[in-house]
Amino acid sequence: MRIDIMTLFPSVCEAYLSESIIGRARKDGLVEIKCHDIRDFSKDKHRHVDDYTYGGGAGMIMQPGPIADCFKAICEETNTRPYCIYMSPQGKVFNQETAVRLSKMDNIALLCGHYEGVDERIIEEIVDEEISVGDFVLTGGELPALMVADAVTRLLPGVLSGEECFTEESHFSGLLEYPQYTRPPVFNGKSVPEVLLSGHAANIANWRRREALKRTLIRRPDMLKKADLSRDDLKIIGEICAEIHESDA
Template identity: 55%
Template sequence: MYRIDILTLFDETVGDVLSESILGRAQERDFLRIETHQIRDYTLNKQKQVDDYPYGGGRGAVMQADPLYQCWKHVVDTYGPGRTIYFSPAGATFRQADAKRLAADYDHLILVCGHYEGIDERFIEECVDEEISLGDFVLTGGEIPAMAVADAVSRLVPGVLPDPECFENESHWNGLLEYPQYSRPEEWHGKKVPPILLSGNHALIARWRRKQAILRTKRRRPDMYEKLDLFSTKADSKLMAELKEEYPQDF
């Protein structure tokens, strides 16, 4: 069973979000276990204080090393060592490749949610294996990144989704954005579902979807498109020739 432990000041909120829908059902079936741990429970003072003024001056407060360490140590002593991740604007930007790596290479993650002006560097040096950022922006705490990473990794754990096809055709799995999706009714506000999707010809539908995925990636994420190798197979070379003829403005 894959395990994720989250060290946070908002354990009930985070735990409730990650216990719903697909992740909740996966936990009921013992494919996955996500638990949150209230950092304040591991302080050694009556006030449950977890932060203090930064040495050297400056605004705000810094989360102290020892409450974090005691909480982290409890998780390690109880459930065994895990890959410890701290969410920080200074971390490497999280990508789908990281979700794949964390799901495949580890069976236990320990996610540390910071707050205020960050956490004491000594805890990072002693306990953290890697730092992760969601992007080039700053949040008030690490809970949103922790939930995002837990969700992205969990859905790749065997058994959480019914079939690997559920994620292998999605955006970022193979360097492409996902093709457009449609559902009933066939016509809505004067807009019709592309006829090919109603044909029942699965080979033609798969071909159309790949073309649309290439086109969407070219239009919306040219940085991703530039990294693709779309001429290594005869099938893709033919698709590219057709796309250039059908959408000359894009190619």
């Protein structure tokens, strides 16, 4: 898979994408990620890529020309048209389902806005989808683009040690992940749950499922509406609700 990031700050993106799991995946050829400086496509001698808004208003808007030329260069380099995503607070909120969908594509291009955003005409011309990482506004699209690139890359074959590294995580299965523990077995008087030390695989799996359901019920009950729940899961949820009600009584 290839991911292209169109940005005013390629060094910021490269710094993150060159480290840890994503950096190793790039070195091993499991994913190709390229960061493109939109300023390189400015026809202004000072490399300006923004201007005042028509109609007045605060802030500057990124011009369509440099972005269009940057995207054109990517298309020519890849000999295809990448699926283009504009990182925008007006987009659909990013989630694990979207990450899985994007991970199945061959090439995506992430457009990072800045200032007050980008000229609407470039959105109409090249953007296939707008994505937000939450109901808040940042100074630029670089952090959201890195979040998307990270979430997508870690789903690619070979990036993590095994599929279970992400299939059991929060949100992938529609539930929050169960609690995790490591050494030492006792820390500040608190012990690791005995079942996790038992070596009994079935009991451990049952405990983890119950804890995932409990955590989701307490922290994100909205997720249960879309989760794929079995009859046993519904029974467990009923038991947990009874326990919570009893403890509050």
